[in-house]
Amino acid sequence: MNHFETIGRQFSEFPSEGITYFYNMKKTHLLDDLEKMLNQGITDSSLIDPLFEFYKKTPMYDYTSMHKELLNKFLEIIIDFEASHTGVVVDKEKLYFFKTLNEIVSSNFIGAISSWELSINERQRINGGAYTFVDIINELPENSIKKPIKYNYTKNQFLDVLIKKYPRIIKPDFFDLFTSVNGVDAIGLLACGLKNVQVSQTIIHYNNVLEFNRMFGQEIINSLCIINESIIKDYPEVATTITNPKERQIGKMLSSSTLGVINPVLSGVLGQSTSGYSGLYSTYSDMFDRDNSKFDIKYPQYLAIIESGSLTDIQLKAHILLGIHSLRNKVLHDFNDTLCYYSNATLFLKTIGLLLAGISITPSLR
Structure with missing residues (x-):
């Protein structure tokens, strides 16, 4: 031998x-x-x-x-x-x-x-x-980075439906999404793209183990919420309507006094979440209730409406903005690891898809 x-x-x-x-x-x-x-x-x-x-x-x-x-x-x-x-x-x-x-x-x-x-x-x-961010894409290793990120982006069940039904709104390629954002948001999105590879490849195999879902949920869901919120903050109308930077939070930015200046039609569909609910906020008020059992019932119904493909373009944008707001509140103010998307791998992956879809929408609210 x-x-x-x-x-x-x-x-x-x-x-x-x-x-x-x-x-x-x-x-x-x-x-x-x-x-x-x-x-x-x-x-x-x-x-x-x-x-x-x-x-x-x-x-x-x-x-x-x-x-x-x-x-x-x-x-x-x-x-x-x-x-x-x-x-x-x-x-x-x-x-x-x-x-x-x-x-x-x-x-x-x-x-x-x-x-x-x-x-x-x-x-x-x-x-x-x-x-430039084009430089980044060109220098990324193809097989070990770019292909896995692209594959897991398009194979997300929720995103796959939206890409097919709303091709004018939802970007079909992760790196098209990547070049639509700037600075720290872009690096954060790349981090989420890599994390999505890891999550997508392993979460189903853990058979809805709460500890695994919770660990990744605190990281990727919170990160995607922050990126969406950060993109909205970059609109000049936010600075002019909310003069105190500390008050530029998702709820205020989506109010009629700010979003209504950016896009009054979109704001009208979304409605108000302060001083009484109106518009979509009224329809999905349970997603903002402190009783998380109400969220657990309403949230899957909300996702199903989006996946149905029955919404107009403006309704889709409003629905996704509402979801970003609700999830941002949950992870920031009311973290509860018993929420439905922590104990259900399918809902968990759809939630990631929803927030990635948000990044197709938040840079183009006008």
Whole structure:
């Protein structure tokens, strides 16, 4: 039996040892090659290409810790090289960008924003230009990032129905959605896209285990609510009608005094949620009741109406805005892990779909 047959048999019995063995071998090669390239005077982004190839071949959720270690090792070697070679500055833009993705996958949003800012600074330093979101899409690994995000976006049951019935309103591709938002909202949406991959691929297998749904619900549902609310805050009419920034909350922004200025027809359909309910708020008032049993009865009915395809375009927008408002209230003011969408995987995934559909709508309320 030759050496490779011996290793193969050993690792077939102990697969985790095989992963560690081959990872350490790959890590050694990558780091050795990095140092050789630096010593050859290579300081542009091609330094990161071997690491990029490793990223493309290894799913981010399955190899997060390995990616994190390699990123940190690469940065350590490059920064040490810069320190010992006066006047030499290495292009670290792509490295910081990959670190952004890794932090997103690790649910470290603060770390992701920090790495993202460093990536932007590198782009400006090297090229003197801004880092656009088209640049982000072009640099994302196709198989390990873009394809899974796109697939799980379009395969969401709720979104699939809306994309087919309202193609003029609901964006059919996640990255069309991504380029419709800006700044921190875009990074937050990318984080939710990656998280949706993880949720969609695992939640059904947990057979409605409350602990699993609750863990992800606190993160992805709250994050999507915040993104939708943040997009609405960017309308100039919000600043002119709600002068105190601390009062720019979802309820006030959707009131007739603000939404009515942005789009009076849409506001008329949605109605009022203050000083008595009117419009859709009256129809679905149970979704705002403190008695969560009323929400649990009304919410599935509300989703079914949207999925029926019987709404006009303006009615669809109003319904989705109402859902965003209701869910934002629940996760912010009245978190209760017994709500129907925490104990039902199908409702949970539809809720994610609803909030993603919201991001197709909130940038185009006019």
